[in-house]
Amino acid sequence: MSGNRPVPGWLIATGLGVLVVGLVTVAMLRGPAELDPDSPEGTVQEYLMSLDDSRWQDALDVLHPAWRGECQANDLMAMHVPEFTAELGTASSGSRNEFIVTDFREVSGEDTDDEATLPLGTRFVEVTIRHIGEGGLGSTWTEPVTFELVDEDDFWWIVGDPWPYFTWNCRDR
């Protein structure tokens, strides 16, 4: 049936081979995208790259001071994720679409902060975190994560309890 092919078989095989080699070469040579550090996405990238490089203090530095509270580099290191990649999803403006805690009442034990005084995010950046397992096909899993950011002092700060979710445990220490 080769006579009915619109393109000769050898040309198809050669073309596909060149395509694969070309794509693999380009993909291997390029690194992660470089985002504008003054943008919300740039702050998120800086935070995640710091985690990836185990620069815990650098990661803490982009968290809003009010949300960071008493948290130290050790607290972040304790939640260390061994190996991951992050893909940027959509970014949007608005307000947090969930219930806001407006007041804490003392039931027993210690007093807690009034969370209503903390600044809330106005920009939301979706990221897909991919945890990398070992070997072959299908040994990874993904986790959708949304970062909240607020614009203060010409800088986009990360607010809330960002992935990998550690400030709840140390902010009010």
Next chain:
Amino acid sequence: MTEAFGLLLILVIAGVVIAVVASRARKRPSGDRPGGDIVAYLILALAMGVAGFALAELVATAFPGDSLVFDPAANLATSLSALVVSGPFAFYFWRRQSARRASYPASPGWTLYLAIIEAVFVVALVVVAVQLVDDLFNENGGTTSWTRFVVYAAVVVFHELAARATPPTSDASDLPRVIGSGIGLVTLTVGLVGLLGEGLFVEVYGAIESSADSPGYSPWLAMTIVGAPIWWFRWLRPWASERGIPYWTYTVVVSVIALSMAVGGAAAIGVTIVQALFGDVSSSHFDVVPLEAAFSIVGWAGWLLHRRRLGQERTNQLRAYEYLMAAIGLGVSVTWAVVLTMLAFGRSLIVGANAEDVLTAGTVLVVALAVWLVFTSRSRRGAPEEEATSWPRRFYHLGLGVIMALIAAGGLITTLYILLNRALGGENTDSVLQPSVTFIYTGLAAWYLLIVYLGERKTMESDEVVTPFEVTIISSHPGIIATKFPKQARVRVLHRGDGAGAIDDEMADEIVAAVDNKPSLVWVDDDGFRVAPARTS
């Protein structure tokens, strides 16, 4: 007291229903009308299913064994009430259909009934048998009730004996055996993959690498022990010389799945090795290789055992297998080409090296392209005219071409939506790369497939003008002869009720040649076929 009265009432109602039905059946000449009896057999299957499981529950209540939770009153009430309702129906319809089978052995309802019973009770039997055998190998033992095994086995054996007494003879008479083969094969395959991938190969790997998991053989050994005899009994015993559509469909599908397993497992091993050669991997990187190897080896074994049944001659069964593999190869190629392009040009990756992803995508793409090229090149082995008019090739080019075209259209619509949304001031931040690349790759595939299809159709169009004609075929098993006539033919089939006169592929070609595009009457019996010209009005 109230319960006893309710039970009595149900029994009276059931008795009245059966008496009325039996009385009506006696009044009319029931055995004289041929038919599929589909509804009657479906009712019988339902009644037999309820009765079988109720009986299993009843016997399990009588012999509870070491059950931790046991409520004999509730169990007894459930099983008895189900038996009281289903038992009379099962008994009546079994006798009725047995009598009708004697007169009309080619009833498709009997085949359908046996297939349903096979699917339900052999699966139930396998589940209980695996639990029982697994208990034997566990130190702590188990609490699986042997009584259910006895009841399910009895139901299966009872129907096996009935099927041997009056074998199904409809077009799809292979269906019950094919379903049994599938159940046995799936159980055996899972058992073998587990035995090798979680057990034996892990032992071997553990001797080399300290990070290996400890080997496990439960419940894989039990699945292998249970699945093997079922598969042997249903698949390896000799088949009738005339094999039907279920047999060939099953053989083609299993061959494709087995080869996909074999190639997929081998590709996974290849990816693991390539990642280790060119990437930065940890010491436990090869821990998955035992499972990948088991997957591939069991796949190859399954493929060898099923592929040879398709033979070497270029029949439509063999073509269906090859074009199905080609379709899988092309589909996987397009998918991973999109992934690789995203890795090469996408801007969404903001953290992490992607070398392992690239190596994975590149290796899978190369394997998938090789599969596609190998299986499409097989078409050159056949005579061009015959190949171009075969339904698997036409279906491959037209069907897959249309699917690819639809996906390409979806990609184009998404790309245009994002661009227009941005142009109109919307806040859309979605990347156009993925939809546009999907459009390009699937569009190219669709273009190639449809161009080949249209080119072959044009080449094969005959200069001969065929006027519409009518063919009447009298046969018990017409097969796919209707697809072999030109489109101008109007084919009418009169089914013989006696099971004689099956048409195989070779005879179908001879009949089409003998009819020679003229109005004809075709009579098929055990001596062959005869063609008589039909009068045109």
